[in-house]
Amino acid sequence: MAFLVDITSHLNHLNAQLQGRDQTVSDLFAHMNAFQRKLVLFKEGFSFSHPNLAHFPACEEMRRDVPECNKTFHKYRADIETLQEQFKNRFQDFYAMQPQIALFTDPLSATVSEQPPELQLELCELQSDPFFQAKGNERGILFWRLLPESRFPLLRDFALSMASMFGSTYICESNFSTMKHIKSKERNRLTDETLFHLMQIGCTNIDIDIQSIVHLQERPQVSH
Incomplete structure (x- = not known):
């Protein structure tokens, strides 16, 4: 025991x-x-x-x-x-997935030959660029946001695919709880489109000034 x-x-x-x-x-x-x-x-x-x-x-x-x-x-x-x-x-x-995870975590130190062929040329340019070398203290998504899409389109797509992977069901479960709170028995006539927009607001980390947005409307639906 x-x-x-x-x-x-x-x-x-x-x-x-x-x-x-x-x-x-x-x-x-x-x-x-x-x-x-x-x-x-x-x-x-x-x-x-x-x-x-x-x-x-x-x-x-x-x-x-x-x-x-x-x-x-x-x-x-x-x-x-x-x-x-x-x-x-x-x-x-x-x-x-260990080589891909290593690339996503620290692209400046990743071994180029171990990566998919379609990423190798862009990765060579990335690791040779002094600007990105100076940004080596940035990690994860913060670093990948620095890459211009016009110059590193394939690496950007790779980073987006890694960042969007669900490693656990936590986000799904918490979003489901948010939906249950929004679509209560008192609001069971919400349309799918309205529910979708409310879910976007309820699940975002961005601060939204809802009051200002409502007052800018000509005929705001304050009941919603």
């Missing part, structure tokens, strides 16, 4: 990291990589005759209260190995 409490705590922490807005596939991949490295550390800790329980506080407390339990902790190494295998199988798509 103590081991279950500790390992579940680590899984809950990972689950919280994978939620939230404004996370790209590369961010989620970083969280997954970090957790799998933690699993390697955990497995090594349970390999010794005197296990290292620094990251398992419930197990450490159990060892202090019942010292004879120390002889049984090594068996949880097999459980961690099983967890490693499950994560490897479940998230194998991430590893297949």
Whole structure:
């Protein structure tokens, strides 16, 4: 039970990291990589005759209260190995995309020969441009916004495709909750078009001065 409490705590922490807005596939991949490295550390800790329980506080407390339990902790190494295998199988798509994720995360350091042929020429120009070299401290979407579409059309399309990938269902679930709030039983006669516009307003991060927009209309529908 103590081991279950500790390992579940680590899984809950990972689950919280994978939620939230404004996370790209590369961010989620970083969280997954970090957790799998933690699993390697955990497995090594349970390999010794005197296990290292620094990251398992419930197990450490159990060892202090019942010292004879120390002889049984090594068996949880097999459980961690099983967890490693499950994560490897479940998230194998991430590893297949690793070159693309590396390119999206840090295009200035990406290996050109490992990228798709259609991107290689533009990538050579990008990595040789002193202006973009000076912007190397920018990361992710902030960097890709600097690229002019006329000069790097294929790289821009690539960045848009990576930025638009859904790494989790969090955004879908939160938007569904927004829709349920908008289309309540008191407003069940909203048309699909009006609902679409309300969803755009409800889900955007852009500050909108709705009052000013309403007052600019000739005959504003204040009931809406």
